[in-house]
Amino acid sequence: MKRFSFLGIICVGISFITAVILCVQTFFLPQSVAAFGNEGMRIVVDAGHGGIDGGVSGVRTGVKESDVNLSIAYALKARLEEMGFEVIMTRKTEAGLYGAPTKGFKRRDMEARQKIIEKASPLAVISIHQNFYSSRSVRGGQVFYNGEQERSGALGEAIQTELNTLYGEIGVKNRGAKAGNYFILECTDFPSVIVECGFLSNPNDDELLCSSTWKGRLSQAIAAGVMGYLSGSFA
Numbered sequence: 001m002k003r004f005s006f007l008g009i010i011c012v013g014i015s016f017i018t019a020v021i022l023c024v025q026t027f028f029l030p031q032s033v034a035a036f037g038n039e040g041m042r043i044v045v046d047a048g049h050g051g052i053d054g055g056v057s058g059v060r061t062g063v064k065e066s067d068v069n070l071s072i073a074y075a076l077k078a079r080l081e082e083m084g085f086e087v088i089m090t091r092k093t094e095a096g097l098y099g100a101p102t103k104g105f106k107r108r109d110m111e112a113r114q115k116i117i118e119k120a121s122p123l124a125v126i127s128i129h130q131n132f133y134s135s136r137s138v139r140g141g142q143v144f145y146n147g148e149q150e151r152s153g154a155l156g157e158a159i160q161t162e163l164n165t166l167y168g169e170i171g172v173k174n175r176g177a178k179a180g181n182y183f184i185l186e187c188t189d190f191p192s193v194i195v196e197c198g199f200l201s202n203p204n205d206d207e208l209l210c211s212s213t214w215k216g217r218l219s220q221a222i223a224a225g226v227m228g229y230l231s232g233s234f235a
């Protein structure tokens with residue numbers, strides 16, 4: 001009898017300790033998830049340039065970077081929404097965000113983007129651009145991140161990996177994500193990256209960047225990078 005109740009006490013004790021551990025876990029786990037949950041499942045997609053600032057142009061097709069950026073931004077928005085994210089676009093039309101096209105328009109345009117980002121409190125900011133380089137042979141995707149911010153670096157690496165896989169399929173050699181000093185990266189504490197989807201200075205990339213199939217694949221790769229980054233952040 002005595003031995004029986006002794007076992008009973010041990011059982012109750014173990015149950016109690018298990019319950020305490022479970023309580024502590026459920027108390028602390030949502031805290032770490034809440035670090036993201038409080039910000040909602042929002043992503044800001046920023047289509048670079050717009051209006052009187054067309055960015056660079058395709059060497060073969062003459063396409064304006066601002067137009068390519070906007071169509072990739074919309075394709076990315078669709079992908080991310082399919083995944084359950086709420087997407088906030090900075091630039092929604094061909095127009096820039098600067099108001100009147102007068103002196104200081106670029107600064108006003110960038111500050112308007114910053115305001116949208118701060119109001120959205122997003123998990124990530126993805127700024128879509130196209131690259132241009134003096135050597136026409138250079139091609140592929142290139143991500144820039146804020147070198148002072150670990151989360152921006154992790155997001156940049158995750159997207160770069162996916163872009164390398166995509167361009168690797170057509171024989172383009174891998175590029176590395178780079179730290180850069182750009183307004184859109186430094187204007188906010190939310191992790192922000194610039195995704196240069198390809199080189200408009202390379203005739204092959206230029207043609208690809210005008211293809212809706214390729215733009216769809218690029219947006220899929222970028223969305224996969226965002227997911228890779230977020231799953232790493234929650235792990």
Ligand SMILES: [Zn+2]
Nearest residue numbers: 048055129130
């Ligand atoms: Zn650009």
